Amino acid sequence: xTGRGRILVVEDDPRLGPIIRDVLSASWDVELVxxxxxxxxxxxxxxxxxxxxxxRLPDGDGLDVVREVRRFRVTTPALMLTALGEVHDRVSGLxxxxxxxxxxxxxxxxxxxxxxxxxxxxxxxxxxxEIGGWSFYPEDHTVHSPxxxxxxxxxxxxxxxxxxxxxxxxxxxxxxxxxxVFERGEQVGTVDTYVHYIRRKTERDLIATVRGRGYRLxxxx
Numbered sequence: 001x002t003g004r005g006r007i008l009v010v011e012d013d014p015r016l017g018p019i020i021r022d023v024l025s026a027s028w029d030v031e032l033v034x035x036x037x038x039x040x041x042x043x044x045x046x047x048x049x050x051x052x053x054x055x056r057l058p059d060g061d062g063l064d065v066v067r068e069v070r071r072f073r074v075t076t077p078a079l080m081l082t083a084l085g086e087v088h089d090r091v092s093g094l095x096x097x098x099x100x101x102x103x104x105x106x107x108x109x110x111x112x113x114x115x116x117x118x119x120x121x122x123x124x125x126x127x128x129x130e131i132g133g134w135s136f137y138p139e140d141h142t143v144h145s146p147x148x149x150x151x152x153x154x155x156x157x158x159x160x161x162x163x164x165x166x167x168x169x170x171x172x173x174x175x176x177x178x179x180x181v182f183e184r185g186e187q188v189g190t191v192d193t194y195v196h197y198i199r200r201k202t203e204r205d206l207i208a209t210v211r212g213r214g215y216r217l218x219x220x221x
Contacts (some may be wrong), residue, residue, distance in 0.1 A: 004029050005049040005119060010039040010065060011081065012058050018051070020156040023108050024115075028074045036060040045173070047121050047163070048076055052111075053098075055082035070097035073169040077118035081106070088144045129165045131206060132220035143202055145181045156181055157198050160191070164207060168217040171210045191215075 001056045005028050010018035012034040021032040036059045043051060043065065043160070051069075053062040053097050066078050079100040094101065100114050129136040133146035143151045153161065154213040165174065174188040182190055195207050195215060208218040 006047065007031070007047045007115070008033070008039065008042050008046075008051045009206040010034070010036075010051070010057065010062060014056060018109075024052075026113070027112070028115075035057070036062070036065055040068055043074060043076070044072055045176065047176050048171075050115055051076055051078040052115075053078055053080055055084055056078055064099070065143075066097045072088065073167070073171075075167045075170065079111075079114060080117060086116040129162075131165065131168075131217060134202065134206060134220055135188045136161060136165055138165075143206075145202065151201050152203065153198070157194055157201075160194050161198060161207075164215065164217040171213045173217045177215065 006027045009017065009020050009023055009032045010013070011020055013031065017032050017034060022031045022163055024030045028049075031042060031048075033042055036057045037051065039051075039057075039062075042048075042061060051066070053065050055062045056161040059063075062082075066080070069076070069078075077099045078097065080098045081102055081104060083104045088180060089138070099118055100116060102111060131143075135144040136142075136208070137144070138158055138161075141153045142153065143153060143161070145151055148212050160177060163177065163180055174191045175189045178186060178188050183196075195209075198207060203220050205218045208216050210216055
């Protein structure tokens with residue numbers, strides 16, 4: 001794990017795509033794909049801090065990528081890249097679930113600035129997250145119980161709970177949580193072990209099991 005943010009770039013231009021990847025790689029871990037199908041595969045099965053999606057793809061509209069991930073309750077911020085700069089084009093992108101819109105040609109300093117703005121909200125998670133009657137403080141690695149006060153979490157327990165809390169309606173697979181929180185070489189059973197640790201320290205309903213799919217944030221009393 002690098003500690004850097006992760007970006008999915010969806011761009012089919014054989015020259016522009018690698019340039020975007022190389023420029024952003026100075027600050028981010030970047031995955032570059034060129035089709036709608038590959039974009040959906042990546043966005044729905046791996047974790048990213050932000051999506052950068054071109055409108056015109058060889059197998060469809062980039063807006064369909066955003067619509068589809070929103071349908072699965074993936075709330076990862078999305079920025080659309082496009083040559084379509086009319087007002088109605090920007091409105092259609094925002095209506096589809098995009099968070100921002102940047103018209104080609106663009107300046108990379110502006111792209112980086114917009115990405116910082118889109119991901120700034122994730123940093124705010126470090127203050128307090130209410131989970132039912134519990135209060136989670138990611139920066140402090142603690143959960144405050146409505147009954148017994150402060151409960152300390154380990155780094156890994158806190159990272160795991162923070163991911164679930166960032167998108168409370170999303171079901172995360174064990175594989176997604178494994179790649180986001182744990183070191184390479186760990187087995188998916190490690191995720192189950194740490195979910196057990198968190199539940200034992202707090203209560204079982206803090207993390208919900210979705211049978212056959214994975215885990216999501218729970219709704220404890």
